Amino acid sequence: MTRIKVDPQQLSKQSHELEILDQCISAAARISYTHQPTAHQVLLRSGSLKLLKFEPTTSRKLTSPLLICYALVNRPWILDLSPQRSLIQNLLNEGIPVYLIDWGYPSRCDRFLNLEDYLTDLLDQCVDCASQDNNGRPVNLMGVCQGGVLSLCYSLIFPHKVRNLISLVTPADTSPANFTLNHLAQEIDATLATNTYGNLPGKLLNELFTALQPMRLGLEKRLAAGRQLCADDETVKHYLLMEHWLQDCPDLAGEALKDFIELFFRQNALMSEQGFELAGRHLKLADLRQPLLNIYGKRDQLVPPEASAALKNAVNGKDYTEVGIDAGHIGVLNGSRALHTLPPLIYNWLKKREPQ
Amino acid sequence: MNEQLLNMIGQWLEQFEQELNTPDSDQYSAGAEGQSPQGETSPHADLLHRITRQSEQFRHFASQLLSLCDDEHHIETDPLIDCFRKHLDQLNLEWILSSWPLPEQLTTVLAIFSQQNSTLNEELQHVNQLLQRLLGTLGPHLQPSLVQQLRTTLEDLRDFARSRQQYLEHLSRINSAALDLFSQRLQGTTISELEQLHRLWIQSYEECYQQALSQEEYRQAFAALCNNAMALRQHWQQQLDHFYSSCGLVTLAQYDELSRQHHELRRRVRVLEQQASHQRGSSSHFKDRHDSNQG
Known part of the structure; x- marks a missing residue:
């Protein structure tokens, strides 16, 4: 029988530290960590949807506004987590006028909202509103994760309304072997899910995400929690805000989810050379007209780099720029490296494509 | 019973009132203020609760490790792995239970019949036996539709228990393989x-x-667990709907049907608006052409 050497002094010390952790947790419970969004105004309301407008902090340097289409999964405030960690604030500092779609929390009566409604009604209202607010200029559309897929589809349906397209951590190709989410969801009965729940509960979706790497996203993260919670107030606040965002997972409108799974997971529609039917149109990625800036995380486990980078071949030699950030899925949206790199990169890319 | 019901309604009204009083403008950031708009348990409190429970588990684990140490500060591998396996099994079980809960009413039934130290599987079996006895005794006196519903619930419960067991076996195999690898690396x-x-x-x-995730077998076991848990919940809801309907109450299915019709109307309005907008565009185009021809 083999024997493992143990350092009992260290273990005792750690056991003692765990006791201190309990006190830190009590202290953390008293820390106020209110989310302080960057100043904005609500330009449009439709059901639970809101369109938020953010003014640049310096002189405006782009004529077309940047409209951010966030995913239906999770909440968009990760892009504006705190004054110190805000992609939106940093874009404003570059002189870019920013509009953000907050899809809100679908309620039971929204279960029949389908993908077509999201694209040709809700997203279209936001695009029109942002455009009207800018003297009718077409928008620069930036889609985040699932919002990237929506933005690609929207740009194909209404090409005249979008000047440039930016996709962030977007699952364009769901076939790669390491796209675990798709493989895990393949056999789950989406119709049964919508018939059972109406809207898919956000909590269940979170569990599905955790099931992709149960130990890393569960145990490892909670192990690190102790150290984070015993740190200074700012670290504790940031940690609690992040954790809170992770759990702030809205339910997903049933029909839209069913459409999304069928089209983009089961059929891998965006990669289909023959194209696909959506919103009464025949769409094909090769028909995309807009210049495309495709940004992905090199260490993204949720949407593997291959799943995003596949856009390069699909858009067929158009004006295409690809940038891999050394970060994971969330790191691209909120990591310090990305917050430093992305805003000037986005600004320069858009500036080059401004109308003369 | 009446008092309990009144209390529940009171709490519900209180919660509803609080939600109504929440200013809408705060909704964008509401998620980060310790209260979700749905009025669920504060994630802040939930998170801290989970970390506290985990730290208790870890402290327990640390003290077990220390007790296994000999005078020369060594632990034999087998007891260490055994101790770790127990620690991990507990984490696994908690994860499964929190991920795929039973319908709330069934959980309440389970809680009533749970015995000290009985596993959830044993409790499920217990409820299954109880329903079977109920069916046997009351079956001849019940309406055929109710008997059928009870039978469906029984089948659903069996399917759910079976798929959960199969999935736990997969997890257990992954645990064993991982523990082998772990002990090699130790x-x-x-x-x-x-x-x-x-x-x-x-x-x-x-x-x-x-x-394991790359294997078809594992994915099917995972999907079977999800699908069976959902089927159980769906049939249970159908039974509740049947019960509500017989009491003259609005059912969830009726509410959904109204929502569907509402969406259909909304789509029709959208199409009509688009058509009207096109017609306005066309008529102003003709008017412009007419004016320029006359000019």
């Missing part, structure tokens, strides 16, 4: 930190887990 290392031990475990586990 050789020649000195454990000075619990975190170091867990990091090694996480690395070993994720390797084995990712391998």
Whole structure:
């Protein structure tokens, strides 16, 4: 029988530290960590949807506004987590006028909202509103994760309304072997899910995400929690805000989810050379007209780099720029490296494509 | 019973009132203020509760490790792995239970019949037997539709228990493979930190887990668990709907049907608006052409 050497002094010390952790947790419970969004105004309301407008902090340097289409999964405030960690604030500092779609929390009566409604009604209202607010200029559309897929589809349906397209951590190709989410969801009965729940509960979706790497996203993260919670107030606040965002997972409108799974997971529609039917149109990625800036995380486990980078071949030699950030899925949206790199990169890319 | 019902309605009204009083303008940031708009338990409190429970588990684990140490500060591998396996099984079980809960009413029934030290599987079996006895005794006196519903619930419960067991077996196999890998990697290392031990475990586990994820068998077991849990919940809801309907109350299915019709109307309005907008565009185009021809 083999024997493992143990350092009992260290273990005792750690056991003692765990006791201190309990006190830190009590202290953390008293820390106020209110989310302080960057100043904005609500330009449009439709059901639970809101369109938020953010003014640049310096002189405006782009004529077309940047409209951010966030995913239906999770909440968009990760892009504006705190004054110190805000992609939106940093874009404003570059002189870019920013509009953000907050899809809100679908309620039971929204279960029949389908993908077509999201694209040709809700997203279209936001695009029109942002455009009207800018003297009718077409928008620069930036889609985040699932919002990237929506933005690609929207740009194909209404090409005249979008000047440039930016996709962030977007699952364009769901076939790669390491796209675990798709493989895990393949056999789950989406119709049964919508018939059972109406809207898919956000909590269940979170569990599905955790099931992709149960130990890393569960145990490892909670192990690190102790150290984070015993740190200074700012670290504790940031940690609690992040954790809170992770759990702030809205339910997903049933029909839209069913459409999304069928089209983009089961059929891998965006990669289909023959194209696909959506919103009464025949769409094909090769028909995309807009210049495309495709940004992905090199260490993204949720949407593997291959799943995003596949856009390069699909858009067929158009004006295409690809940038891999050394970060994971969330790191691209909120990591310090990305917050430093992305805003000037986005600004320069858009500036080059401004109308003369 | 009446008092309990009144209390529940009172609480519900209170909660409803609080939600109404929440200013809408705060909704964008509401998620980060310790209260979700749906009025669910504060994630802040939930998170801290989970970390506290985890720290208790870890402290227990650390003290077990210390008790296994001999005078020369060594632990034999087998007891260490055994101790770790128990620690991990507990984490696994908690994860499964929290991920795929039974319908709330069934959970209440389980809670009533749960006996000390009985596992959830035993409790499920217990409820299954109870329903079977109920069916046997009351079956001849009940309406055929009610008997059928009870039978469906029984079948659903069996399917759910079976698929959960099969999925736990998959997890158990992954655990075993990961523990083998873990113990191989432990050789020649000195454990000075619990975190170091867990990091090694996480690395070993994720390797084995990712391998399992790529296998069809595992995915089917996972999907079977999800689908059976949903089927159970759906049939249960149908029974509730039947019950509400017989009491003259609005059912969820009726509410959904109204929502569907509402959406259909909304789509029709949208199409009509678009058509009207096109017609306005066309008529102003003709008017412009007419004016320029006359000019």
